[in-house]
Amino acid sequence: MLRIIVLLLLTGATVNAQMPKGIYAWWGRPELRRDLNLSFEQQRQIQATVRQYRPRLLDIRAEVERAETDLQAEFDHSPVDQAKANQAIDRLIAARSGLTRTLSELSLKLRVVLTDQQWQELQRRRPRGGAPPDPEAR
Amino acid sequence: MKHWTEIDFQNWLYGLKERDPHVDQCAECSAECERLQAQRRRVTAEPEVSPEFLAAQRRAIYNRLDESPRGGWHAWRWVLSTAMLLAIVVGLTLPRWYHSSPAISDEQLFSDLSAMEQSAEPKAIAPMHNLFEQ
Secondary structure, X not given: OHHHHHHHXXXXXXXXXXXXXXXXXXXXXXXXXXXXXXXXXXXHHHHHHHHHHHHHXXXXXXXXXXXXXXXXXXXXXXXXXXXXXXXXXXXXXXXXXXXXXHHHHHHHHHHHHOOHHHHHHHHHOOOHHHOOOOOOOO | OOOOOHHHXXXXXXXXXXXXXXXXXXXXXXXXXXXXXXXXXXXXXXXXXXXXXXXXHHHHHHHHHHHHHHHHHHHHHHHXXXXXXXXXXXXXXXXXXXXXXXXXXXXXXXXXXXXXXXXOOOHHHHHHHHHHHO
């Protein structure tokens, strides 16, 4: 039980500490590219960076999903094997940690491509509550 | 009689003039006739060719004839090799290209990742919230 509470606290803290919160594919939105006034070179760098991280992110997404499924299976197992369940918890924590780390690294690489003004504009346009902004909303 | 001229000798040599009594009696003209006749025989004589030389020549010709189809095969061999190499390259590249093409859009991928990262807890422990809320 203590381990589960720690997991709850850790995941909550991780989510609250993540930067930026609720990443979304803003670079793929024409209205944002236009509003940020991204140059051709900036767009090329952003696309290259995303393309570089994409395979790793796909793997991490699969790892998290697999770890979630494994943990659910351990919870549903009767009788519960606590050792195996704890291993599944560890795998899920590691996968989530990898997700946060990789998304943060990607965000940092994208940030350094932007000027301060573009970064401020992007923050201003950042969706509230984590949901991606409506593409039609200006 | 006077000696034959060069034209007389040439005509005699090519059968255009008969020998006359002067040549038979004149040692100088007779000797020139013999010299010219011998020189012509030597120049017009066919070269001696041995049967071995002819046989070797025939073998060489037959070999060249036999090589013709093989020469064609040599040309086709390069074409086939290139085609096979091309097929291998395409075979190795096409699946990689196919797999590297995005299965899902960036929009969908990052929407999934964002949802994962923002979920505060594993799905398996969600029911445990009821314990804390009560």
